[in-house]
Amino acid sequence: MRPQTLDRVVAGDLTADITGVACMALATFDGLKAAAAAGRNLVIVLEDTWWSDNDDLQRLEGNSTYKAKRAFIREHNLVVARFGDHIADMKPNPVAMGMAQQLGWENYATDKNNPVHFVIPSTNLLALTQSLGRTLGSRTLRAVGDPRLPVSKVGVIWGNANQLPSIRLLNTDIDTLLVGYTHEWEAVMYCQDQVAVGMKKSLISLGQAAGEQAGVKYFAGWLKTIIDEVPVDYIPLAEPYWNLNQPTNLISTKI
Amino acid sequence: MREKQASDLSRRSILTAGVAGAGLVAAGTPALGATLTAGEILERMKQNVGGPWRDGGVDHFTVGGPETVVRGISTVMMCTFDALKDSLKVGCNMVISHEPTYWSHPDRLDDIRDDPLYKIKLDYVTRNNMVVWHFHDHWHALRPIDGIHVGEAAQLGWTQYMHKDNPRFYTLPPMTLLDMARQIQSALDARTMRIVGDPAMIVSKMYASYGNFGGITGAAILDGPDCDVMVIGEAQDWDLPMYVQDTMSAGNKKAFIMIGHDKSEQWGMKYCAEWLGTFIKEIPCKFVPIIEPYWNPEKPVMEINTKI
Structure with missing residues (x-):
């Protein structure tokens, strides 16, 4: 365990009977609905639930969306647990492994056990951007x-990229x-x-x-190897x- | 460092007050050989923001100092390398930039003094005798209305729809979200905007927070009756955009437009050039548009000038 972490049970009753596990990147209301519909009441997420890093609840007390989401969690007996820090500490890192897998880049990784630097077959920036959009389902990347820049060496910071680590990485050999x-x-x-x-x-x-989120899929796969009693799903x-x-x-507006 | 600059500045302004006054009298017909320093320009800015000038915050000289003689002033959204080149091209060696020069809000240097790009940028500005003033806090504090809001509303052509009591709120003629997004994209020249909401939803009550905007504050406004569409510059995905997504999932009819940081504030710096021109007549004050950093794969472009 980390001495300091944002990981915790964010909402729900820890003693609730778990009917199944749903893993997703963020506990969006949409994601919670999908978990409830599939009968999975333990929701494991990488990031926050209440729209700020530290899930600052004090200022949300009167907020109608906060109340609706809370009520939904109660009504469906959901337990939401943030686990992103500890997932990042796993070896190998499931997010790095899952993203490399999704991209089909496992064999291009400089270090296969920590795939965060790749030498991919030569392409250009535009072609790479188009291909990432298709593979990862991002319409607005x-x-x-x-756009014509030749690209082969790729560095990655999945999720949020802070200033200094990004600047340092941009100063290595990556294109x-x-x-x-x-x-x-x-x-x-x-x-x-x-x-x-x-x-x-x-x-x-x-x-x-x-x-x-492809990393969450990988994590769900790992979780299945240690949990037999209830189903474990990845929810994109x-x-x-x-x-x-x-x-x-693409957001569902039906409650 | 900041204190030292401030005391240099006040000494200089006492010494040169007479000269600056003479310049103003001769407005429009600059005397041959008359010089204007960055410190004198700053002194006039202080007198014209309409509110108190506060210490602290991020406003400071990121490059050069008050003694630099200024040939022309450019106003830019962000002091990118391109902005420096384009400023010199139009004869301006003082850059007034809303956003940083050195890639962090306070232009923090501790960790980047050995950075290769930092050295190149510093060498370029020094070699060209440039001075850069980071003009963030006091431009937002312009009275009666935040300078960024004045300029963005003007560029959108929506000034008449701004609420008198709170210029962040607008009541617009009803239109679909898709229409609104198209209008904003075309007025602000923002090519990589991202939108959350039903494109066919009718919107009219707009809340604008140009630049960066955070989740919890935004959530309270979106939860109220006076905002059906929020228009901002930039936010982290898991913050305000996730709230909008969730409030839609809860059945609320709300929408959200993220313009991109640059284009959401840069027209406020166009207004800044006009504002400067009302009290600096001796030298040109020019708005220099900056390059939107991003493109989408559907419309790839290369606008960055790679020649140094």
Whole structure:
């Protein structure tokens, strides 16, 4: 166990009888509905549930969506547990393993037990971006850099990419950095500036769920090997965003 | 460091108050050989923001200092390398930038002093005798209305729909979310906007928070009756966008547009150039648009100038 962690039971009764386990990237209301419909009442997530890193509940007391989501959790006897920090500490890291698997990049990893640096067959930034969009189901992924840039060496920070680790990685041999999310005024700007001084660099921002949820699938697979008594499922989340290239909503509005 | 700059500045402003005053009298016809320093420009900005000038925060010289003689001022959304090049191209060696120069909100240098790109950028600005003022907090604090909000509303053509008592709220003629997104994209030239909501939903009550906006504050506004669509610059996916997704799943008719940080604030810096021009007549004050960093695979573009 980590001495300091955000991992905990976020909602629900720990003594509840578990009918099944649903693993997903974030405990979205949509995701909870899917878990309940499948009869899985333990929900294991990488990230937060209440729309901030630390699930700051005090300021949400009167919020109608908070109340509706809470009521749904109670009514369906759900237990929501955040487990992202400890999943990240597992060896090998399920998120890294699962994302590499989903991309079909296991054999391109420099270190197969920690696949976070890849040498993929030569392509260019545009082709890579298109292929990632298809493989990861991200309709609104965004890239920084020259679309014609030759790309072969790829570094990744799945999920949230902080400023310094991103900058340090962009200064290694990689041609492109894949992230789930990173601030526009930090690593995005840094990469843009690298390009502006003639460095052959690029960055692709995938979106949080697309940029880590294949890792949740891998984790669910591992969990099945230690839990026989109840079913364990991976629940993929729909992308919340659309853009003007594909203006369709994928979020269920039925309660 | 900040304190030292401040005291240099106040000494200088006492010494040069007479000169600056003479410049103002001769507005529009700059005297040959007259010079204006970054410190003098800053002093006039302080007098024109309409509110108190506070210490602390992130506003400071990220490059150069008050003594730099200024030939022209550019206003930019973010002090990217491209923004520096484009500023020089139009004869401006003072850059007034809403966002950082060194890739973090406070322009933190502790961990990047040995960074290769930091050295190149520092060398470029020094070699070209540039000065950069990070103008974030006080531009948001402009009175009577946040300068970013003034400029964005003007660019959208929606100034008349702003609420008088709170300019973050707008009552717009009803339109579909898809229509609204199209209008915003075209007015702000934002090519990688992301939207959450039903494209056919009719929206009218807009709350705008240009730039970065956080989940819990946003949740309270979206939960209220005065906002059916929230328009912001940037947020983390698991924060406000997830809330919007959840409030839709709870049956609420709400929508959300994320413009992208740059285009959500840069038109506020266009207004900043106009504002500066009202009290700096001796040298040009020019808005320099910056390059939107992202593209989507459907519309790839390469706009970044790679020549240094």
